[in-house]
Amino acid sequence: MAVPDLTQQQLDDIYAFAVDLGRRAGQLLMESIEKRMDGEEQQTVEEKENAVDIVTQTDEDVEIFIKTAIQNKYPSHKFLGEESYAKGQSRDYLIDEHPTWCIDPLDGTVNFTHIFPMFCVSLGFIVNHRPLIGVIYAPFQDQLFSSCPNRGAWLNEKRRLPLLRNPVPPMPSNAPSKCIFSCEWGKDRRDIPDGNMQRKIESFVNMAADAGGRGGKGGMVHGMRSLGSATLDLAYTAMGSFDIWWEGGCWEWDVAAGIAILLEAGGLVTTANPPEDVDTAPIEDVRLGSRLYLAIRPAGPSATETGRESQERTVREVWRRVRHLEYTRPGA
Amino acid sequence: MAVPDLTQQQLDDIYAFAVDLGRRAGQLLMESIEKRMDGEEQQTVEEKENAVDIVTQTDEDVEIFIKTAIQNKYPSHKFLGEESYAKGQSRDYLIDEHPTWCIDPLDGTVNFTHIFPMFCVSLGFIVNHRPLIGVIYAPFQDQLFSSCPNRGAWLNEKRRLPLLRNPVPPMPSNAPSKCIFSCEWGKDRRDIPDGNMQRKIESFVNMAADAGGRGGKGGMVHGMRSLGSATLDLAYTAMGSFDIWWEGGCWEWDVAAGIAILLEAGGLVTTANPPEDVDTAPIEDVRLGSRLYLAIRPAGPSATETGRESQERTVREVWRRVRHLEYTRPGA
Numbered sequence: 034m035a036v037p038d039l040t041q042q043q044l045d046d047i048y049a050f051a052v053d054l055g056r057r058a059g060q061l062l063m064e065s066i067e068k069r070m071d072g073e074e075q076q077t078v079e080e081k082e083n084a085v086d087i088v089t090q091t092d093e094d095v096e097i098f099i100k101t102a103i104q105n106k107y108p109s110h111k112f113l114g115e116e117s118y119a120k121g122q123s124r125d126y127l128i129d130e131h132p133t134w135c136i137d138p139l140d141g142t143v144n145f146t147h148i149f150p151m152f153c154v155s156l157g158f159i160v161n162h163r164p165l166i167g168v169i170y171a172p173f174q175d176q177l178f179s180s181c182p183n184r185g186a187w188l189n190e191k192r193r194l195p196l197l198r199n200p201v202p203p204m205p206s207n208a209p210s211k212c213i214f215s216c217e218w219g220k221d222r223r224d225i226p227d228g229n230m231q232r233k234i235e236s237f238v239n240m241a242a243d244a245g246g247r248g249g250k251g252g253m254v255h256g257m258r259s260l261g262s263a264t265l266d267l268a269y270t271a272m273g274s275f276d277i278w279w280e281g282g283c284w285e286w287d288v289a290a291g292i293a294i295l296l297e298a299g300g301l302v303t304t305a306n307p308p309e310d311v312d313t314a315p316i317e318d319v320r321l322g323s324r325l326y327l328a329i330r331p332a333g334p335s336a337t338e339t340g341r342e343s344q345e346r347t348v349r350e351v352w353r354r355v356r357h358l359e360y361t362r363p364g365a
Numbered sequence: 366m367a368v369p370d371l372t373q374q375q376l377d378d379i380y381a382f383a384v385d386l387g388r389r390a391g392q393l394l395m396e397s398i399e400k401r402m403d404g405e406e407q408q409t410v411e412e413k414e415n416a417v418d419i420v421t422q423t424d425e426d427v428e429i430f431i432k433t434a435i436q437n438k439y440p441s442h443k444f445l446g447e448e449s450y451a452k453g454q455s456r457d458y459l460i461d462e463h464p465t466w467c468i469d470p471l472d473g474t475v476n477f478t479h480i481f482p483m484f485c486v487s488l489g490f491i492v493n494h495r496p497l498i499g500v501i502y503a504p505f506q507d508q509l510f511s512s513c514p515n516r517g518a519w520l521n522e523k524r525r526l527p528l529l530r531n532p533v534p535p536m537p538s539n540a541p542s543k544c545i546f547s548c549e550w551g552k553d554r555r556d557i558p559d560g561n562m563q564r565k566i567e568s569f570v571n572m573a574a575d576a577g578g579r580g581g582k583g584g585m586v587h588g589m590r591s592l593g594s595a596t597l598d599l600a601y602t603a604m605g606s607f608d609i610w611w612e613g614g615c616w617e618w619d620v621a622a623g624i625a626i627l628l629e630a631g632g633l634v635t636t637a638n639p640p641e642d643v644d645t646a647p648i649e650d651v652r653l654g655s656r657l658y659l660a661i662r663p664a665g666p667s668a669t670e671t672g673r674e675s676q677e678r679t680v681r682e683v684w685r686r687v688r689h690l691e692y693t694r695p696g697a
Contacts, residue, residue, distance in 0.1 A: 069529060070524065070528050070529065070530075070531075071531065072530075072531020072532075083575070084542060084543070084585060084587075085585070085586075085587055085588065143545065143587050143588045144545075144588070144606075147545050147587070147588075147605070147606050147607070147608070148528050148529065148604070148605065148606050149545060149590070149601060149606035149607065150506070150508075150606070174482070174506035174507075174508070175506075176482075176506070192402065196402050196480050197401060197402065197480065198402075198404075199402075199403065199404020200404075210416060211416070213475065213476075213479050213481065213593075217589075218573050218588075218589040222573055222574050222575040222578070222583070222585060223574075223575055223578065224574040224575060224577070224578025224579055224583060230573070230574065234566070234570055238566055241550050241554055241562070242554050242556040242562065243415075243554040243555055243556060245556070246554070246555065246556025247556055251554070251556060253416060253417070253554060254417075255416075255417050255475050255479070256417065256475045256476070256479075256550075256593045257550040257591055257593075258481070258591055258592065258593055259589055259590055259591040260590065260592075261545075261588045261589075261590055269481060272480070273479070273480065274476075274479050274480050274481035274482070275479070275481065276479070
């Protein structure tokens with residue numbers, strides 16, 4: 034059942050609310066950091082799945098703050114937050130076609146506990162499974178990424194994304210060469226033969242190695258970047274700073290806002306896992322909840338290709354070099 | 366021949382000059398970015414050793430700006446800059462005991478060309494081979510890291526480094542677990558059996574894998590981070606955000622300012638390459654110019670160890686997990 038479309042005025046109102054809420058939630062994160070820096074507060078960290086999967090009291094407090102604000106303003110909207118989900122029993126994909134907020138109060142929790150600036154609040158607004166509005170706020174460096182349908186994607190509501198847009202550059206003709214490749218080591222560190230960690234590493238090395246290396250799979254990317262925040266990886270891809278982001282294992286609250294922003298900026302998101310025929314398989318929009326993501330930055334036309342063609346060519350070149358990852362998911 | 370010590374007043378004056386110069390140079394970097402974002406200027410990129418080793422016109426312009434300012438203010442000081450060095454014939458270590466500025470007008474050049482914010486200007490002031498004063502300025506996020514002997518290390522001249530200092534936390538008792546490990550894939554991507562790239566990757570995987578993995582070498586670090594800027598890696602280690610930074614292949618202008626800041630903040634820098642007996646070998650200060658660096662963040666005492674003891678324990682745990690890298694260097 035599709036729900037009726039929202040009007041532009043309704044979307045604009047939700048967007049303005051989300052931007053304000055993102056800034057206020059980010060301010061709460063900074064207040065917590067400042068108390069720790071001033072020695073007024075110690076941090077309590079709780080482990081979830083393993084020693085690198087953690088939650089802090091701040092995560093939970095900020096999620097309640099966000100949830101309360103949304104429920105007061107939009108009582109008919111559904112709400113899905115990382116911390117409340119994590120406490121539930123189900124690992125199903127719970128989003129349906131109704132207007133739903135999918136939020137992460139604190140993405141980059143490990144960064145936050147170490148006071149490395151790459152942490153953020155992430156607010157995604159989804160209708161009919163499509164992320165429509167996104168707000169990502171990284172308060173330590175005061176970077177707010179946001180988007181609304183037909184209004185564009187923005188950095189700090191001042192600079193339109195992607196940042197280079199006069200004109201928007203095409204993907205490099207020999208991509209993934211000349212591309213910045215963003216990837217994360219993630220939380221699954223089990224050293225199992227042909228397990229996810231080993232497949233990720235094999236994929237990373239293929240992307241990094243010089244063009245003659247790895248039996249012709251060498252991608253010789255311009256740079257390999259790991260920030261420790263899937264949400265900010267996507268934000269920087271929307272900005273045009275990262276050309277390619279490839280990831281398995283993250284959840285819908287990690288990516289909902291980022292996908293909205295990336296798509297509005299002109300980027301592409303499909304599945305991380307290569308299909309059987311990488312040369313001809315259709316390049317489909319990613320299914321939210323699939324836990325497997327490959328994002329390409331916004332791209333403009335060249336003399337010989339449309340922007341979309343250059344993005345699709347890049348997707349196929351990545352698929353040639355990466356392994357299948359196994360992150361199953363009920364209900365997605 | 367040792368040169369006479371500078372007075373505190375002389376150091377304070379040089380420090381104030383360096384902070385101002387760093388900010389002005391960073392502003393030039395931002396002006397170049399803004400012109401590109403406004404479509405007023407195209408970027409010219411020239412390759413050096415290979416497709417990922419690049420220099421821009423901005424690198425060269427900003428180096429001349431910095432060099433001129435230093436020569437006007439301190440005509441007796443020596444000067445070593447990345448771009449003038451790269452144009453020379455020698456790959457020797459050229460710094461002697463005299464007061465010398467060792468600067469990088471733009472560290473993170475790949476990030477700069479892609480407008481990923483992790484780029485910076487780096488100004489190191491060295492006497493008797495010891496980095497004394499450091500200024501690192503990342504203008505996109507307006508983060509200035511600086512230090513002067515006996516005056517402390519600072520973020521934006523407001524927050525003393527490390528950021529957590531009430532009290533400064535010791536290194537984790539089971540380090541490298543609970544540590545953020547900062548490492549870079551670098552520019553040498555030759556896929557040679559047992560070459561530097563393969564040795565780096567083996568070391569990365571050892572640090573990342575769960576504690577039972579890799580034949581007992583699994584480090585299960587809290588996070589793996591790659592920013593694409595050795596200079597900012599060191600700055601964030603001084604800040605306490607990164608616990609461990611391990612790197613081979615970078616040059617003295619990449620690290621001179623960062624080492625000054627890290628040491629003044631209470632960090633430790635030694636060699637990346639494990640000695641024969643990792644349990645008992647003395648942990649010596651790194652030789653500037655060696656191209657092999659292992660940095661540990663500032664650490665305070667615990668009930669059972671001094672901060673230095675916990676840093677040295679961490680060094681040995683890293684050495685157990687990393688491979689020798691081969692970056693030879695005449696004259697260092």
